[in-house]
Amino acid sequence: MTMGGEEVWSRVAEEEDSRKVVGWQMGGNNSTRGLGVFGFANSSSLPATVASVIDAGARRVVEKVIGLNMAKPSAITADLPLVRSPVPVVVAAVSYLAIVWVWSSHIKRSGLKPRVQDPKWLQCLIIAHNMFLCCLSFYLGLGILTEARRHRYSIWGNPSNDEHVKMGFYIYIFYVSKLYEFMDTVVMLLKRNLRQITYLHLYHHASICCVWWIIAHLCPTGDAYFSAAFNSWVHVAMYLYYLLAATIAKDENCRRKYLFWGKYLTIIQMIQFVAFIAQAVYGLLQPASYVKHLPRMLFCYSISLLAFFSNFFITKYGRSSHGRQPKRLKAD
Numbered sequence: 525m526t527m528g529g530e531e532v533w534s535r536v537a538e539e540e541d542s543r544k545v546v547g548w549q550m551g552g553n554n555s556t557r558g559l560g561v562f563g564f565a566n567s568s569s570l571p572a573t574v575a576s577v578i579d580a581g582a583r584r585v586v587e588k589v590i591g592l593n594m595a596k597p598s599a600i601t602a603d604l605p606l607v608r609s610p611v612p613v614v615v616a617a618v619s620y621l622a623i624v625w626v627w628s629s630h631i632k633r634s635g636l637k638p639r640v641q642d643p644k645w646l647q648c649l650i651i652a653h654n655m656f657l658c659c660l661s662f663y664l665g666l667g668i669l670t671e672a673r674r675h676r677y678s679i680w681g682n683p684s685n686d687e688h689v690k691m692g693f694y695i696y697i698f699y700v701s702k703l704y705e706f707m708d709t710v711v712m713l714l715k716r717n718l719r720q721i722t723y724l725h726l727y728h729h730a731s732i733c734c735v736w737w738i739i740a741h742l743c744p745t746g747d748a749y750f751s752a753a754f755n756s757w758v759h760v761a762m763y764l765y766y767l768l769a770a771t772i773a774k775d776e777n778c779r780r781k782y783l784f785w786g787k788y789l790t791i792i793q794m795i796q797f798v799a800f801i802a803q804a805v806y807g808l809l810q811p812a813s814y815v816k817h818l819p820r821m822l823f824c825y826s827i828s829l830l831a832f833f834s835n836f837f838i839t840k841y842g843r844s845s846h847g848r849q850p851k852r853l854k855a856d
């Protein structure tokens with residue numbers, strides 16, 4: 525590879541110029557902006573080349589497949605870490621899938637069974653993780669609704685507005701929390717609970733951070749408030765459930781007594797996706813209300829999650845299932 529990092533950036537920038545895309549110029553000193561997060565910008569030409577290919581590819585997908593205009597990033601989040609470029613989030617999602625695949629294959633190959641009793645350090649880690657996410661979700665749910673009220677948002681149909689800085693900040697934290705939620709899978713792997721690592725789980729975790737990168741990058745205010753607030757409140761309940769599950773005894777009686785409401789939690793999660801679908805339909809019928817073409821993506825994405833969750837619900841709680849778990853990775 526003979527081409528230097530800066531030349532590659534310049535070439536991508538020229539390509540972008542030719543397409544009249546000026547949102548993120550990668551030439552000269554700006555090349556460190558997206559990659560500085562990893563600390564390898566300008567250090568070698570290969571990572572820079574790979575990163576430029578990922579950057580250009582991800583932007584092209586967002587523009588051509590979803591139809592969004594990447595030339596207009598939000599001024600609120602433009603300079604915040606992990607937002608300027610899609611490279612960090614794409615690398616994080618792909619690395620996440622690769623690590624989970626290698627780790628779960630190792631568990632399977634070694635014949636390791638789920639832990640009967642978690643060691644103290646793991647119990648503490650799980651409790652701290654769930655308490656942190658429960659509190660963070662509460663903070664975000666409350667903060668987002670307070671901001672929505674302050675700016676007199678309607679339920680749907682609020683255009684993105686770069687003057688709503690605090691709302692943009694909350695949505696940014698919400699996006700970063702989606703990357704932190706990879707820890708859920710780490711918990712499952714440490715517990716060797718391969719039954720929990722389903723296609724639903726992997727699809728959800730690897731994709732949701734990319735979806736929220738798009739929103740944090742382009743339009744972290746306006747209608748984004750609705751799904752962020754709804755999901756935050758659902759996550760308050762979900763991490764309370766997991767916190768309880770991690771602290772009570774493992775026997776069936778105890779589970780039936782304290783975790784019976786897991787079924788209703790899954791129903792609330794499905795209602796959440798139905799609400800997102802309804803919001804997307806509203807956005808499609810009122811194209812000027814939020815960001816053009818974004819409702820189309822939200823519609824397809826929410827349908828896919830609703831389908832996964834319906835399958836999860838039927839498999840786990842269906843009459844004849846007797847507590848069966850949804851389909852897992854082949855590795856286990």
Ligand SMILES: CC(C)(COP(=O)(O)OP(=O)(O)OC[C@H]1O[C@@H](n2cnc3c(N)ncnc32)[C@H](O)[C@@H]1OP(=O)(O)O)[C@@H](O)C(=O)NCCC(=O)NCCSC(=O)CC(=O)O
Nearest residue numbers: 650708711712720725728758762766769770786789790793
């Ligand atoms: C009831 C649910 C919330 C959870 O379903 P599960 O099948 O995972 O529930 P379960 O009863 O087996 O969970 C109990 C086990 O989880 C362990 N556990 C504790 N904390 C955890 C954590 N943070 N992440 C993962 N597992 C955890 C407990 O120690 C216990 O282990 P042990 O059994 O060994 O004692 C469900 O509605 C759901 O979300 N199902 C999808 C599964 C999933 O991947 N969810 C998270 C991402 S989806 C999402 O987040 C959607 C959304 O945005 O709304």
